Amino acid sequence: MKSTVHLSQQNLLNLVICHECGYQTHLPSLPNKHKALCPRCGYRITAYRQHAIQWVCALALSALIFLIIAMPFNFLSFSAGGQDQQINILGSIELLFAQDYAILGLIMASAIVVLPACILLALLLLLIPLQLGIILPKANHLINLIFALLPWAMAEIFLVGVLVSLVKISSLADVGIGLSFYAFLLFTLSMSAMLLFLDEHQLRLAINNTEQVSNSKINPSKSIQTTWSLLLTAVLLYIPANLLPIMVTSTLGNDQPSTIIGGVILLWQSGSYPIAFIIFVASVLVPVAKIVILCWLNFSVQFNRQELSRERMTWYRFTEFIGRWSMIDVFVVAVLVSLIQLGNVMSIHPGHAIVAFCGVVIATMLAAMSFDTRLIWQKEVPFDE
Numbered sequence: 001m002k003s004t005v006h007l008s009q010q011n012l013l014n015l016v017i018c019h020e021c022g023y024q025t026h027l028p029s030l031p032n033k034h035k036a037l038c039p040r041c042g043y044r045i046t047a048y049r050q051h052a053i054q055w056v057c058a059l060a061l062s063a064l065i066f067l068i069i070a071m072p073f074n075f076l077s078f079s080a081g082g083q084d085q086q087i088n089i090l091g092s093i094e095l096l097f098a099q100d101y102a103i104l105g106l107i108m109a110s111a112i113v114v115l116p117a118c119i120l121l122a123l124l125l126l127l128i129p130l131q132l133g134i135i136l137p138k139a140n141h142l143i144n145l146i147f148a149l150l151p152w153a154m155a156e157i158f159l160v161g162v163l164v165s166l167v168k169i170s171s172l173a174d175v176g177i178g179l180s181f182y183a184f185l186l187f188t189l190s191m192s193a194m195l196l197f198l199d200e201h202q203l204r205l206a207i208n209n210t211e212q213v214s215n216s217k218i219n220p221s222k223s224i225q226t227t228w229s230l231l232l233t234a235v236l237l238y239i240p241a242n243l244l245p246i247m248v249t250s251t252l253g254n255d256q257p258s259t260i261i262g263g264v265i266l267l268w269q270s271g272s273y274p275i276a277f278i279i280f281v282a283s284v285l286v287p288v289a290k291i292v293i294l295c296w297l298n299f300s301v302q303f304n305r306q307e308l309s310r311e312r313m314t315w316y317r318f319t320e321f322i323g324r325w326s327m328i329d330v331f332v333v334a335v336l337v338s339l340i341q342l343g344n345v346m347s348i349h350p351g352h353a354i355v356a357f358c359g360v361v362i363a364t365m366l367a368a369m370s371f372d373t374r375l376i377w378q379k380e381v382p383f384d385e
Contacts, residue, residue: 016201018043020313022218022374040377041313046201053206057127059194064120066187067113074178076162078169078339085339088180089113092338101337101350107358108334111154111327116191119153122146123198130206139207147200151365154327155188160278161331167275168267168332169340220301223372227298230367234291237359242284245351247333257351260284260329283329283357290319290326290364294371301375312376320368326361330354 016027021041030036035047049055070089077086087095089112096105126142129135136142166175245257258266260283267276293315300312333350340348 016045018045020373021377023377041373042310043313047199048202049197049199052197052199052202053127053130055197056123056194057131059190059197060120060123060127063187063190063194064117064124066183066190067117067120070180070183070187071113073180073183075180075184076166076178076335076339077176079174079176086178087338088178089184092335095338096334099337099349103355103358104330104334104337104350107330108158111152111331112158115149115153116155116187119146119149120191123194126207135207140204143200143203143207150195151324151369153191154324154331155184155191157325157327158331159185159188161328162335164275164278164328165332165335165339167272169336218372218374218378220372220375220378223370223375224298224302226370227294227367230363230370231291231294231298234287234360234363234367237356237363238287238291241353241356241360244353244356246329246353246357247336247351248349250347250349259353260357263329279329279332282325286322286326287360287364290323290368293319294364294367297376298371301378304378309376313373316368316371316373316376319364323361323365323368326357326364330358330361 015024016036017024018038018041020043021038023038023040025039027036027045030046030048032048032050036045037043038045072090073088074086075088075092077084079085093105093109093113096102096108122142122145126136126139126146162181169175242260244259246260246263247258249256249258260279264276264280264284267273267279297312297316333348333354336348337350
């Protein structure tokens, strides 16, 4: 389909460009609970739900309230050897910084508090005036910010990490769950439900009454070279991430370092088979699979391979979905370090591998973002010199 420079208002209301393959198509009016897929790559362009904006606004407000409630109260408690330890979310982050684990504290604070709060506040800043018929001057920039931050908000992954931590230490001591845990659970459920109603295309239509028709120029060299650089960084970091200890457990003065694989083996031997499987998949299989798949995708577009375009898109979406879940092990370590600080009786400290493993996860996520999926659908890749 030829691109049109001058479009009428009626055409602007219907013309959309697929973000993943660059295909231009005219979007029909959608009935309630229907979605529109790209005819070329199958990407979900939009889904229409009646009163979706009101639902997003209500759920965002609920999630923000639950997040605030989850901050000050007791989150988890731990008792061993006659000593008790209690933490709340803000206190655990502060403890990580106080013990010079600043990188771990920064990742935890950003992923479960700061970024989710920024997303929710930005949505409320955008949607509450919209309900009153007021459109903010920089509304499109705010939408861009919201969807740029969404992949890095990991409240649900943190919650799974907390559950894994509880299973790991339940045989060692008495573990209690506080009010903040339930508030954080409700926050996570509210935010997840909000994301089901949040649709970028429908949001932009509500703000502009038109979808902005734009298709940025493809720069194959930049995409391919950036992706290769990030993948090489991930491969180099993956080696120390698996060889070095990811955490060190100190019991009565004896230090027991544990690698990622060592932790999986220990969980398996103790009979925690589901948790061992989750950690093995998230921390070992997923990073390797994502690196291999992205290398294959980047190689295929660099050498203009045209076969299996739809299959390649399916694999790309798979890597995009699973990549962030590797952070489970990072959150497990953060929770255990925050919770188990009982002096000489028992304490847990992060190992050097935790920084390298965080680097692997971040580098692979950035590699997936830098990979321009439109290159999969290019018959010729005009490399820029």
